[in-house]
Amino acid sequence: MNSHDLEQPVPSSKSQHNALGFNSGFNADDFYAGLDRIFAHALGSTQALPYLEEALAGAINSHDEFAELTVISEFLGFDRSHGRHDHAQKLAERALELRNSLGLINTEQGTIILINVATAYRQAGIYDKARQFYELAAKEAEHTLSNTDRQKAALYNNYSMLFSETGDLPSAHDQLIRALELMQLSSPDASKDGDVATTLTNIGLLELQMDDVLQAVDHTRQALDIYTNNPDLQSSAHYTSALAGYAQALFVSGNLSQALDYFEQALGLIKKFYGESSGYYETTAENVQLVRETIASQQSGSQTNGQAEQAAQDQQAQESSISATQRPDTHSRNIQNPKLSGLELSRAYWDEYADQLFSGELATLRSRAAIGLVGHGSECYGFDDDLSHDHDFGPRFCIWLTEEDFATYGKKLQERYTSLPFEFMGYSRSVSSPRGSGRDGVLSIDSFFESITGLSHAPEQAGEEHLWLNLDESTLCAATNGSVFADPFGAFSSRRQGFKNMPDDIRLYLISQRLGMISQTGQYNYARMAARKDSAAMLLCISEFAMNVSSLIFLLNNPVSVGYAPYYKWRFAALRKLSTRMGARLADLCPLLEELTMNPLNDHAQTIMNDICERIVSELNVQKLSDQTFDFLEWHRPYVESHIDSTSPLLHSI
Incomplete structure (x- = not known):
């Protein structure tokens, strides 16, 4: 669970449609009623998209801009x-045009459009555009949304x-604290408000990432108290999240x-609520098992592989900042070689010299520069040790600077x-080793990513499958590892x-490929090479097997959440680090x-x-990627590939 698993809903224009003044050519109530019926009958996966497309086409053809904006708000x-991010961007651009043409700037409805x-x-x-419009929405919201309007609190939650x-x-x-303050202001009784509890849990989980464990325990405890003191709220799914959030803080x-x-x-x-077959149950059951094993290993006087290390690492997530109260005192120059990781050292170095770097004529550049440590090098992966210090x-x-800023200010x-x-x-x-140049200092964003991936931008989500397939997982890992300390403009992070x-x-598709190689x-082939007594070939089989299984574990955990192998x-x-992470899928395969x-070559x-x-087959079943129970992994590939929506022949091997 991360610090924003409990996301506040984005404001909807549905509650605002009467105030928008729709003309007689479009009935907002009928539009929303039709949409509600689709979801009430669990038909959203098949009927929502054509319904929205038809409604949008009708609004455009009737030249009813209010109707068009209403449909766009729901379509987003x-x-x-x-x-569907590419389509959402096109709709977002049109929504902004309509916001202007309909005179909704500095109005309640116009602010909600900005948030969406x-x-x-x-x-x-x-991220650069997201920040631009969140900032504008926050500025407008000061006079268009009252402090008792929950949509204002949702703005700051999403901004966070x-x-x-x-x-x-x-x-x-800071933004989550602001959201909490607004929720408490708008609540008839904050001590009985489930939304307040959700925000408190989010704050606590974020504080775990910031190493502020005491505050995290306090905030998640406050969240749980709201449910404990109000039994009528305990039928909400968020109650289970509050329990799990507090448990996580206690564990850390x-x-x-x-x-x-x-x-x-x-x-x-x-x-009780979801059943034992749900992914939520599987994840929490694994967390329970992890805590039990940790308790048992402590009682026996030694922790199992990696758990002691992970207990500390969980308090400073891969991309966490070092809290201001716990950062090394960079002004105490008499400190000799404190135990710091490379990322901690890098962050402290930046904190010390940031003002000096961006003083005078370069002061304004700071708001557009991104700072961090990403790319090649053991410290970027978080695995540096004393042996890493020799080069x-x-x-x-x-x-990292944009091309324009790099050309203008890069040399200075x-x-x-x-x-x-x-x-x-x-x-x-x-x-510096021969390959170590270009790993730090001033870099253009384009050239940085080109140096690692060969591309200045990631391929499109659809239509550039060949480019994605040319990118190895290890290449993608190098382009996305490490930590970004500051990126106010958001260009690099985006x-x-x-x-x-x-x-x-x-x-x-990659999951299917890995299943094929694991099976092969x-x-x-391992048994066939053993029958031939070809030990060298057997070793190569094991090596390929291990590389493909480890890759599969990352893919089944989803690289968007856990990073790439x-x-x-x-x-x-x-893999050890991932396997000791709460909620990790196939965590038990690492020791095997x-x-x-x-x-x-053991018998x-x-x-x-x-x-x-066998365990991989079980996981495929849990994730509903295959409903078959064949032992032979190759036979599961068609079932996995049946979930691929793209018609590109590159993504259908069978």
Whole structure:
């Protein structure tokens, strides 16, 4: 669960349609009633899209701009929930045109349009435009929406998500606090308000990412108190989320017995509300098992592989900022070599010299520059250790500029960066390897991504399948790893998010490919090579099997949520980290793969591979990618590929 799993709804124009003054050519009530009937009868997957398309075409043909805007407002919500981001962007542009032509600037309805448009851009990963329209909406909302209007609170909740997705956790936290204040103002009784509880849980989960564990425990506890003190609210699905959120905070704080208690309470309710076959139940059940194993391992005096490390890492998520109260004191130059990760060192170095870099004539550039550490290097993956310090390591960070700013200011800013001290907090920049150049300093956004992926922009979600298939997972991992410390303009984060957003059709195709290779190497060729007593070929089968299984685990967990599988050197380190993450799918395969690769010619190797394949089949069934129970993974491929919507022949191998 991340800090915004409990998303507040985006404001809808539905509650505003009477005030918009629709003319007699369009009946808003009839339009909404028809849409409500579709969803009430669970026909949304087949009838909602043609209904909206027909309504929009009718509004356009009748030249009724109010009607057109009404349909667009609902269509944007549909597009967001179905990942139709390209279409949503076109609708967003038209909504802005209609907002102007209908004279809705600085009106309540016009502000709601801005919120919807900003959210469409955010979910499409176009962060610079999303920020532009959230800022405009917030400015207008000060006089168009009252502080007791829940739509104003929803604005700040969604604005918070933008900051969270671009790595600015402190700003994300500020916006959520503002949303909470507005919800409390608008509530008849905040102590009985489920929406207030949801926001408190979101704040607590965000604070876990910021290392503010005490505050996280406090806020998630406050959220749970609202449900505990109001039994009539406990029939809401959000009650289970509040239980799980508090349990997660307790787990990170080290209060394992209470964490287990609340996770088990959540699990019981999820079973009642959703059933044991739901993904929500599966995830929470795995969390319960993880806590139980952690308790057992502590009681035995030693934690199982990676859990102690992950308990600490969960308090500082991969892209978390170091909280202001816990960051290293960068002014204390007498501190010699404190234990810092490369990302922590990089962040501290930026905090120390940010003002110096962007002073004077470059002061205004700071609002358009992105700062962070992404790309090649063990610290970008979060796996650096003492051995990493002998090359391409030390106080450093990247400054990413647009092409225009790079051409105008790049040389001057690089001179300032080069002049910064080579030693900081006891760390010195180590010798650069031949491949280490271009990993830090001032870079254009285009050239940075081109240097890693060969492309300045991510391929389109549809129509460029060949470009997605040319990008290895390890390449995509290098383009999206690390951390972004600041990106007020959002241009870099938007570009980076584009590479994170692997189209689901591509993901499904890769899952099919991995199933084929796992089956070929582990279920067929290994035994044949063993019969031929070809040990070298058996080793290669195991290697291919392990690489494909580890890739499949990342794909089934969805790279949009967990990132991509890195290249071979860090593949197992990343898999261990993923496998100890709460809610991870197929988390139990990592130790089996490690045992297999350490004993590839063992008599039990085939048994281990068979066990792994059986668990993969179960996961395919849980995720409803295949409803078959064949042991042989190759036979599941047609069922997986049947979920691919694209008609491109590149994505249909069978």
